[in-house]
Amino acid sequence: MISVEERYNQLEATIKEYLPAADTERIRAAFEFARKAHGNQLRKDGSEFVTHPLAAAEIVAEIGMDDDSICAALLHDCIEDTDATFEDIENLFGSDVAGIVEGVTKLTRVTYTSAEEEQMENFRKMLFAMAQDIRVILIKLADRLHNTRTMEYVEPEKQREKALETMEMYAPIAHRLGMQRLKWELEDLSIRYLDPAACTEILEGLKQRHVEDEAFLESIRNRLSERLSEYGISCQITGRIKHLYSIYRKMFSENLLLSEILDLHAFRIIVSDIADCYNVLGHIHELYRPIPGCFNDYIGTPKPNMYQSLHTNVIGNDGIPFEVQIRTWDMHHTAEYGIAAHWKYKEGKSGKVADEEKFAWVRRLLETQQDSDAQEFMQALKVDMFADEVFVFTPRGDVVNLPIGSTPIDFAYSIHSEVGNTMTGAMVNSRMVPYTHVLNNGDIVKILTSNASKGPNRNWLDIVKSPEARNKIRLWFKKEKREENVIHGKLSFESALRHADISIEEATQYEMFMKVLARLSFGNSEEMYAAIGYGGITATKVIHSIQEELRHVAKIKRTDDEIVDKTKKIAKKKREPHGITVEGSENCLIKFARCCSPIPGDPIIGFITKGFGVSVHRQDCHNYLESQNEPESEQGRWVRVFWEKTDNNLYSTVIDVQVIDRVGIVVDVASVLNSLNVIITSFNARVESGEDTHMTIVVEVNNRDELVSAMAKIMTVQGVTDVRRADG
Ligand code: MN
Numbered sequence: 007m008i009s010v011e012e013r014y015n016q017l018e019a020t021i022k023e024y025l026p027a028a029d030t031e032r033i034r035a036a037f038e039f040a041r042k043a044h045g046n047q048l049r050k051d052g053s054e055f056v057t058h059p060l061a062a063a064e065i066v067a068e069i070g071m072d073d074d075s076i077c078a079a080l081l082h083d084c085i086e087d088t089d090a091t092f093e094d095i096e097n098l099f100g101s102d103v104a105g106i107v108e109g110v111t112k113l114t115r116v117t118y119t120s121a122e123e124e125q126m127e128n129f130r131k132m133l134f135a136m137a138q139d140i141r142v143i144l145i146k147l148a149d150r151l152h153n154t155r156t157m158e159y160v161e162p163e164k165q166r167e168k169a170l171e172t173m174e175m176y177a178p179i180a181h182r183l184g185m186q187r188l189k190w191e192l193e194d195l196s197i198r199y200l201d202p203a204a205c206t207e208i209l210e211g212l213k214q215r216h217v218e219d220e221a222f223l224e225s226i227r228n229r230l231s232e233r234l235s236e237y238g239i240s241c242q243i244t245g246r247i248k249h250l251y252s253i254y255r256k257m258f259s260e261n262l263l264l265s266e267i268l269d270l271h272a273f274r275i276i277v278s279d280i281a282d283c284y285n286v287l288g289h290i291h292e293l294y295r296p297i298p299g300c301f302n303d304y305i306g307t308p309k310p311n312m313y314q315s316l317h318t319n320v321i322g323n324d325g326i327p328f329e330v331q332i333r334t335w336d337m338h339h340t341a342e343y344g345i346a347a348h349w350k351y352k353e354g355k356s357g358k359v360a361d362e363e364k365f366a367w368v369r370r371l372l373e374t375q376q377d378s379d380a381q382e383f384m385q386a387l388k389v390d391m392f393a394d395e396v397f398v399f400t401p402r403g404d405v406v407n408l409p410i411g412s413t414p415i416d417f418a419y420s421i422h423s424e425v426g427n428t429m430t431g432a433m434v435n436s437r438m439v440p441y442t443h444v445l446n447n448g449d450i451v452k453i454l455t456s457n458a459s460k461g462p463n464r465n466w467l468d469i470v471k472s473p474e475a476r477n478k479i480r481l482w483f484k485k486e487k488r489e490e491n492v493i494h495g496k497l498s499f500e501s502a503l504r505h506a507d508i509s510i511e512e513a514t515q516y517e518m519f520m521k522v523l524a525r526l527s528f529g530n531s532e533e534m535y536a537a538i539g540y541g542g543i544t545a546t547k548v549i550h551s552i553q554e555e556l557r558h559v560a561k562i563k564r565t566d567d568e569i570v571d572k573t574k575k576i577a578k579k580k581r582e583p584h585g586i587t588v589e590g591s592e593n594c595l596i597k598f599a600r601c602c603s604p605i606p607g608d609p610i611i612g613f614i615t616k617g618f619g620v621s622v623h624r625q626d627c628h629n630y631l632e633s634q635n636e637p638e639s640e641q642g643r644w645v646r647v648f649w650e651k652t653d654n655n656l657y658s659t660v661i662d663v664q665v666i667d668r669v670g671i672v673v674d675v676a677s678v679l680n681s682l683n684v685i686i687t688s689f690n691a692r693v694e695s696g697e698d699t700h701m702t703i704v705v706e707v708n709n710r711d712e713l714v715s716a717m718a719k720i721m722t723v724q725g726v727t728d729v730r731r732a733d734g
Pocket residue numbers: 058082083149
């Protein structure tokens with residue numbers, strides 16, 4: 007075992023190699039700081055604790071990251087596990103390093119409890135959202151990799167738990183960031199804890215055929231190498247057995263024995279330029295028979311995580327298939343280290359990279375990705391750049407996903423309506439907070455409830471951010487507080503009216519108001535007030551409807567019939583029997599002549615029709631007057647009739663009105679009749695010439711006096727030039 011000191015020196019040498027300008031004094035200071043801070047803490051395997059951050063820093067250096075990252079890796083457990091504070095680290099190593107360490111600490115505090123796929127996806131997103139700097143994720147991955155490598159000293163139950171978490175959380179993240187090497191190692195290590203029996207079987211099997219496999223790899227490698235050097239292509243060729251987890255997956259997904267898996271062998275050829283990639287491919291296809299449909303050009307179409315290579319599957323001379331990956335060194339770096347590789351190139355060229363530039367690159371990467379995975383990758387990464395969601399925890403560790411800016415009230419309602427409705431307080435990260443407290447990623451939120459709670463407060467509607475919470479609060483007010491809603495709603499309504507400069511009388515004119523209610527689907531005004539009260543509709547919206555209706559009434563000229571319909575409905579009186587006595591006969595059928603429409607008070611005369619009883623005319627009806635010239639025999643059909651004394655009978659008659667047209671005159675005439683409770687059953691207006699207009703109004707009245715006063719009133723309307731009874 008080499009000493010901690012020696013290991014550190016090796017690390018420094020590695021960094022110097024890829025980052026000659028690295029500030030090794032600062033890195034050493036970080037190492038010493040961590041070593042001192044962790045003091046005599048020990049790892050589970052008994053080694054000095056600082057070996058862990060040191061190992062994490064080694065991984066970070068292997069990835070090729072900047073010196074801030076190295077320092078942060080060395081310090082990554084200081085805030086969590088020692089007395090050191092954010093401020094200490096900030097003072098000594100700058101805010102970047104302190105920020106990264108703090109980010110890693112936050113991620114460390116997150117624990118995963120649910121293995122549901124949706125929850126996992128939320129968790130992954132959350133990690134990105136929480137890690138504002140992508141370096142936080144990379145260091146967290148390095149931390150996890152070292153912990154996984156050294157997991158044999160951990161209790162078995164913890165092993166399984168951590169391995170599962172690695173498999174479900176960290177390996178997919180490494181994959182998305184294109185860090186294949188890390189991903190494979192995490193998977194290969196974890197699967198041993200998750201399915202030890204199967205892994206032992208695979209490893210034993212591989213051990214037994216080891217010699218054979220090596221010989222096969224060797225022979226193919228030699229043949230390839232000979233051929234390529236013959237053609238002057240300089241390259242590196244490696245052959246290997248596929249990864250444990252990839253074999254495991256294949257055996258279990260296709261239900262195969264190890265001996266039944268044919269393509270266990272894989273070769274990688276790394277060349278200096280893209281042209282050589284295709285050259286090499288040509289040679290391989292000449293040497294070995296390609297398996298149809300097994301060629302992929304990820305150079306032309308890179309994978310969403312930036313992976314580029316040519317893949318081909320061919321069959322060796324002895325019938326054993328194998329895979330070949332061909333790529334340039336650049337591509338190889340990207341394949342192994344993904345996002346970190348790119349980060350490193352930038353760093354090497356131009357020193358410190360501005361955040362914006364880093365993100366610009368990620369954005370470009372995302373924009374150029376076309377295939378279906380790209381969308382998923384985009385979503386995963388986008389949360390840390392275009393965040394519109396916040397991820398918080400229940401005390402049980404479930405992740406709840408809310409719109410950014412959400413409060414404990416939003417959280418409570420997202421758990422359950424009842425939790426929101428009985429909420430009496432909230433704790434975030436074990437501290438009491440006000441209801442207006444804005445939640446942050448990773449917060450653990452606990453809602454205090456009580457059955458004695460008075461329920462939500464109306465001002466919560468202004469506090470909450472999620473539509474879900476808003477709807478649930480409204481629903482509560484709708485159900486629980488009807489009376490209060492009505493009062494509250496009426497007040498809001500009246501205040502909004504004042505605001506709109508409409509008088510209450512004007513707004514609540516019976517018919518117009520009824521129409522507004524109907525249009526807004528309310529049965530009566532109380533229902534509407536209640537709805538305003540609980541927030542189901544805004545007072546402003548109601549006022550808009552009223553304004554619209556008022557405007558509508560004002561230009562009703564072309565919709566006479568509507569007025570008629572409305573006015574028709576008022577003061578509905580019951581139609582009684584006809585109220586006519588015919589001289590010399592009882593119970594005979596009576597009808598009122600349409601030509602002159604007599605009403606009580608009119609002098610009348612009856613005409614015995616053929617088969618239709620007695621038709622009653624006014625004595626001044628032209629039909630009656632004209633009949634005087636007819637033969638005696640016909641005259642005998644006229645009989646005397648009398649009005650009975652009745653109060654309630656309604657009689658239909660017709661008024662002719664001559665007007666000079668103007669805007670609103672129809673409304674005015676109708677309103678006059680309306681105000682006298684005269685029922686209009688028909689209302690027609692037609693322009694005769696220029697502005698001269700003739701109105702024919704059919705009304706129902708009790709008697710002549712009523713009619714006369716109605717006519718007198720119509721005469722007072724501005725623009726009316728003549729009013730008379732229609733004489734048939
Ligand atoms: Mn750690």
